Amino acid sequence: xxxxxxxxxxxxxxxxxxxxxxxxxxxEGSITAVIGPNGAGKTTLFNMISGFMQxxxxxxxxxxxxxxxxxxxxxxxxxxxRTFQLxxxxxxxSIAENVRVGAxxxxxxxxxxxxxxxxAQERRIAEEALALLDRVGLAGLGDQPPASLGYGQxxxxxxxxxxxxxxxxxxxxxxxxxxxxxETDRLAALIRALxxxxxxxxxxxHDMRLVMDLAQHVVVLDFGRKIAEGTPxxxxxxQAVLDAYLGGVDA
Amino acid sequence: MxxxxxxxxxxxxxxxxxxxxxxxxxxFMGHAGQVSFGQNAFAAIGGYGTAILTTTLDWPPLVALLxxxxxSAAVAAIxxxxxxxxxxxxxxxxxxxLGLISxxxxxxxxxxxxxxxxISGIPPLSIGPWAAESDRQVFAVLALAALLAVWxxxxxxxxxxxxxxxxxxxxxxxxxxxGVDVAKxxxxxxxxxxxxxxxxxxxxxxxxxxxxxxxxxxxxxxxxFTMLYVGGIGTTFGPLVGALVIGMLPEVIRxxxxxxxxxxxxxxxxxxxxxxxxxxxxxxx
Numbered sequence: 001x002x003x004x005x006x007x008x009x010x011x012x013x014x015x016x017x018x019x020x021x022x023x024x025x026x027x028e029g030s031i032t033a034v035i036g037p038n039g040a041g042k043t044t045l046f047n048m049i050s051g052f053m054q055x056x057x058x059x060x061x062x063x064x065x066x067x068x069x070x071x072x073x074x075x076x077x078x079x080x081x082r083t084f085q086l087x088x089x090x091x092x093x094s095i096a097e098n099v100r101v102g103a104x105x106x107x108x109x110x111x112x113x114x115x116x117x118x119x120a121q122e123r124r125i126a127e128e129a130l131a132l133l134d135r136v137g138l139a140g141l142g143d144q145p146p147a148s149l150g151y152g153q154x155x156x157x158x159x160x161x162x163x164x165x166x167x168x169x170x171x172x173x174x175x176x177x178x179x180x181x182x183e184t185d186r187l188a189a190l191i192r193a194l195x196x197x198x199x200x201x202x203x204x205x206h207d208m209r210l211v212m213d214l215a216q217h218v219v220v221l222d223f224g225r226k227i228a229e230g231t232p233x234x235x236x237x238x239q240a241v242l243d244a245y246l247g248g249v250d251a
Numbered sequence: 252m253x254x255x256x257x258x259x260x261x262x263x264x265x266x267x268x269x270x271x272x273x274x275x276x277x278x279f280m281g282h283a284g285q286v287s288f289g290q291n292a293f294a295a296i297g298g299y300g301t302a303i304l305t306t307t308l309d310w311p312p313l314v315a316l317l318x319x320x321x322x323s324a325a326v327a328a329i330x331x332x333x334x335x336x337x338x339x340x341x342x343x344x345x346x347x348x349l350g351l352i353s354x355x356x357x358x359x360x361x362x363x364x365x366x367x368x369x370i371s372g373i374p375p376l377s378i379g380p381w382a383a384e385s386d387r388q389v390f391a392v393l394a395l396a397a398l399l400a401v402w403x404x405x406x407x408x409x410x411x412x413x414x415x416x417x418x419x420x421x422x423x424x425x426x427x428x429x430g431v432d433v434a435k436x437x438x439x440x441x442x443x444x445x446x447x448x449x450x451x452x453x454x455x456x457x458x459x460x461x462x463x464x465x466x467x468x469x470x471x472x473x474x475x476f477t478m479l480y481v482g483g484i485g486t487t488f489g490p491l492v493g494a495l496v497i498g499m500l501p502e503v504i505r506x507x508x509x510x511x512x513x514x515x516x517x518x519x520x521x522x523x524x525x526x527x528x529x530x531x532x533x534x535x536x
Binding site for chain 1: 284403406407410411412413414415417418420421422424425426427428429430431432433439443485
């Protein structure tokens with residue numbers, strides 16, 4: 001059964017239909033990719049799934065429950081956690097503390113707990129953050145500010161932060177954007193390792209090499225509509241997909 | 252420069268009250284990355300609350316202080332519903348209005364506040380049978396309050412709640428994506444800052460024994476901002492350093508007489524140029 005099921009999802013901005021009646025599923029434990037030319041509605045789709053935008057029509061089911069009407073932080077609390085295409089570090093906090101923010105959902109305590117102190121919980125969170133930094137390849141950088149990292153490393157930091165929430169579904173918005181070949185390869189290795197541990201991943205991606213390399217299932221959007229769906233090999237040979245990417249030829 | 256012992260203690264006591272006030276400002280502006288020009292409104296609630304409850308109703312000072320802080324928290328919660336929807340410059344304007352309204356209320360609501368005349372005869376701060384009567388005792392209480400405020404903000408900063416504030420300051424969308432209820436954290440921080448400002452207002456009323464609308468005017472916010480930036484916004488000891496430096500500066504340069512204000516301004520500019528991140532950061536290095 002699908003962990004995430006999207007049905008008839010539509011989003012209009014005035015007269016413009018950014019996403020038009022899109023339906024697809026993300027199987028538990030799979031790596032699914034959404035591809036499409038610029039302006040195909042990929043980011044709008046992602047924003048709706050992650051609760052940053054409400055759809056005009058349609059259904060979003062996650063683990064059998066509807067996500068409609070939930071705010072972004074509530075969607076995250078259900079286990080559906082996203083990263084952003086443009087990295088968004090918290091600049092005033094150290095790299096390790098950035099990752100510790102990701103433990104927010106799995107820890108407890110407000111103002112009063114803070115005053116009393118929570119040494120056991122804090123120690124656990126700190127240890128986990130260091131392990132995650134190690135995991136994504138940022139070991140030993142925890143005390144530095146995010147400003148000391150390059151763009152590719154910031155992307156890894158953002159993924160570490162998302163992993164700290166222990167997501168059931170990890171949504172990656174163009175994770176390879178702005179990365180060089182070496183960094184992209186490292187990222188692919190990380191995503192593959194997560195997949196082998198059973199993590200479900202949904203990614204939007206421009207980098208076809210990465211998509212073909214990683215995804216088991218590909219959904220293709222063009223002008224807000226789903227024009228194809230299937231394995232990478234099937235999609236790569238689909239005439240509608242070729243038309244969309246190569247600038248369709250009129251009959 | 253003749254600073255007599257008692258006079259020095261009084262000036263230091265004022266600085267200590269401003270440490271408390273600025274700590275609240277630091278929570279909301281430094282750590283949570285928001286902006287408020289209206290914190291003087293909550294200091295006014297604290298000050299007038301304490302003045303009215305201790306003089307006309309004869310409440311014990313500590314109870315009056317806590318009751319006023321509770322009222323400030325309630326007002327912040329209600330006002331926050333509307334104001335905290337605003338962001339950036341709009342939040343600044345919204346909160347500025349709050350500070351202006353509180354001043355007008357203090358002037359116009361004569362039956363309660365005494366208008367321009369204010370309220371006098373406020374008893375010294377006391378805890379049970381012990382009262383802070385001498386300058387030395389008053390200063391001891393105020394210094395303790397200042398250190399407590401620094402400790403509390405430090406504690407809050409390095410906690411789950413503190414990380415949520417930092418995430419809010421860094422990027423609201425990224426914070427929400429990690430499950431942080433951004434609106435709730437903003438509201439809680441605003442209330443915490445209001446309580447802090449209210450306590451500073453109550454302490455002010457006890458330390459001086461007399462309050463009027465002028466005490467809690469807009470200049471209080473301006474002074475708090477100056478201290479926060481000079482000391483180091485978003486740092487642990489920024490409020491302490493900033494309030495001491497800015498609070499004591501007029502006493503130190505009193506000898507310049509006619510050009511005193513000029514020197515004050517020049518020193519401020521010099522500090523902000525030489526230590527743009529605040530003096531607390533320079534001291535740490």
